[in-house]
Amino acid sequence: MSNRLVLVTVFLVATLVGANFTVLKFALDHTTPMMLTSMRTVVGGTFLIGFALLRGDRLPRRLDDLRNIFVVSFSITTVSSALLVFGVNRVPAGVASLMASTMPFFTAVLSALLLGVAISRLAGLGLAIGIGGTAILASPSLSGETAAIGIISLAASAMAWAFGTVYMKWCDFSRVSPVMLVGVQLVMSALVLVPFALLVEGPAETEWTIGLFAPLLYAAIPANAVTFALMATIVSRATPTQASATAYLIPVFGVWFGWLVRDEVLGVAELSGGALVVIGVYVLVTSNARRAENVQTSATSVA
Numbered sequence: 001m002s003n004r005l006v007l008v009t010v011f012l013v014a015t016l017v018g019a020n021f022t023v024l025k026f027a028l029d030h031t032t033p034m035m036l037t038s039m040r041t042v043v044g045g046t047f048l049i050g051f052a053l054l055r056g057d058r059l060p061r062r063l064d065d066l067r068n069i070f071v072v073s074f075s076i077t078t079v080s081s082a083l084l085v086f087g088v089n090r091v092p093a094g095v096a097s098l099m100a101s102t103m104p105f106f107t108a109v110l111s112a113l114l115l116g117v118a119i120s121r122l123a124g125l126g127l128a129i130g131i132g133g134t135a136i137l138a139s140p141s142l143s144g145e146t147a148a149i150g151i152i153s154l155a156a157s158a159m160a161w162a163f164g165t166v167y168m169k170w171c172d173f174s175r176v177s178p179v180m181l182v183g184v185q186l187v188m189s190a191l192v193l194v195p196f197a198l199l200v201e202g203p204a205e206t207e208w209t210i211g212l213f214a215p216l217l218y219a220a221i222p223a224n225a226v227t228f229a230l231m232a233t234i235v236s237r238a239t240p241t242q243a244s245a246t247a248y249l250i251p252v253f254g255v256w257f258g259w260l261v262r263d264e265v266l267g268v269a270e271l272s273g274g275a276l277v278v279i280g281v282y283v284l285v286t287s288n289a290r291r292a293e294n295v296q297t298s299a300t301s302v303a
Contacts, residue, residue, distance in 0.1 A: 018253025043220035045186030075164035083157035090150025097254020099154035106162030130280025137273030
């Protein structure tokens with residue numbers, strides 16, 4: 001895979017995911033957070049499992065595989081996704097994308113605590129910068145109850161996503177194809193989220209119109225299934241440094257789409273804090289990526 005094609009793919013993924021925060025805001029104009037989250041898992045899971053079966057993948061049947069997938073499903077596509085949509089409903093799309101981008105910070109900390117992965121000095125610097133930026137980014141929202149709840153929800157969403165990511169590194173998922181893995185995760189989440197949404201919110205506030213279906217389809221397929229397939233391609237064919245670029249590009253596109261489409265204007269605190277978050281993510285993920293590349297180089301040299 002040429003460097004130019006990698007760059008185009010990375011920017012495409014960052015664009016699709018970055019736009020998703022703004023798209024979710026449009027969907028939430030026509031439904032409630034839990035109903036949107038549950039519908040997104042149904043559409044996305046059906047699409048991915050159908051695609052996986054068409055290309056010859058098999059459904060997982062081993063109990064240990066299903067148990068591990070459920071843990072990841074509950075943390076990432078159930079709890080994290082629900083809290084993400086709930087948070088997006090309460091803060092601007094740009095702020096939501098910046099808060100969601102703190103996931104690598106939680107991943108680094110949980111990897112150190114649960115997997116014993118050492119944090120290098122450079123990665124620690126990135127972590128410190130990012131935490132400081134997050135505090136500045138969140139500070140204006142803490143004065144209002146609605147926005148404060150949104151910020152806390154988005155931080156908890158990032159933490160749940162990070163836990164699922166670390167768990168996937170801890171357990172063996174090699175028997176299940178990546179596409180089928182995510183498809184089953186989404187279906188498991190749907191089995192939890194659909195009854196929960198109907199019980200807590202109900203369908204009364206949902207408007208079954210194109211204003212809901214269009215952003216719902218985007219959030220479930222291009223922003224989820226398509227980007228997953230593209231990321232799998234990047235990870236398999238690009239260097240870790242190239243693959244990690246999406247982590248700090250997504251919030252940039254998230255802020256840009258919020259400004260372009262919904263006329264969101266961020267204040268000085270949000271912009272300065274967001275900039276520090278992006279810088280911190282850049283330092284952290286590139287440090288880890290370079291360490292992975294050095295390990296690969298050393299292994300190749302020994303071989």
